[in-house]
Amino acid sequence: PALRTATENGASVHLSVFTSGDDESLPDAEDVASVCTEARHRRLPSPFVTVTDRTTVCFAPHAGSTNEYGLIVDDRTHAYVFLWFFLTTQWDIWEPFYAGDERGVETEYLDVRHCVRDVEPLLDAGRTVRVRVEGIDTGSGAPVTVEGTAREVVVDPEYGGPDARPLVTYGGRVALVLETDSGSVEVGGWGALVEDIEAHRLRVLSVA
Secondary structure, three states, X not given: OHHHHHHHOOOOOEEEEEOOOOHHHOOOHHHHOOOOXXXXXXXXXXXXXXXXXXXXXXXXXXXXXXXXXXXXXXXXHHHHHHHHHHHHHHHOOOOEXXXXXXXXXXXXXXXXXXXXXXXXHHHHOOOOEEXXXXXXXXXXXXXXXXXXXXXXXXXXXXXXXXXXXXXXXXXXXXXXXXXXXXXXXXXXXXXXXXXXXXXXXXXXXXXX
């Protein structure tokens, strides 16, 4: 019920599901459509972890562990560490079995790193991508929403082209530069310091 309520209220819910059997033991895509934005199938047992609103974490070892305990963390810095654990071990390398948007480019992202990885090839191909960003002004801390055309991406050049980059290589500086009615705006991810905006939600409005 909590996941369904969150999804109905507009939250983005990313669900990693482990099953001990084959694909037939997975829930049907139609059954998870009402409780998440995207679901992926993890084929190895793992700890249970949730990261909520970039602040709260719940963690427990996997069922086969000899240690029985649970953690509840209410801290933005620790939540960032657990987010990377989730992305690298429970999300990025596993295939989705349900996605709310089945097009080649997602419409919504919670992290600029995922957005940049999809948008960069479009910009290289000469496409025009319009993006809306909700986040906070890194100077004042005030909530801000901007909309504009993606002009370029900023990624450490030592990582090579986008086709060669797994998500973990985006651990360095990553940003998206938007051309807005008020000028250029540089959008960073969680914990952004040198960019104009720390993005909390990015939505691709159109690709032309």
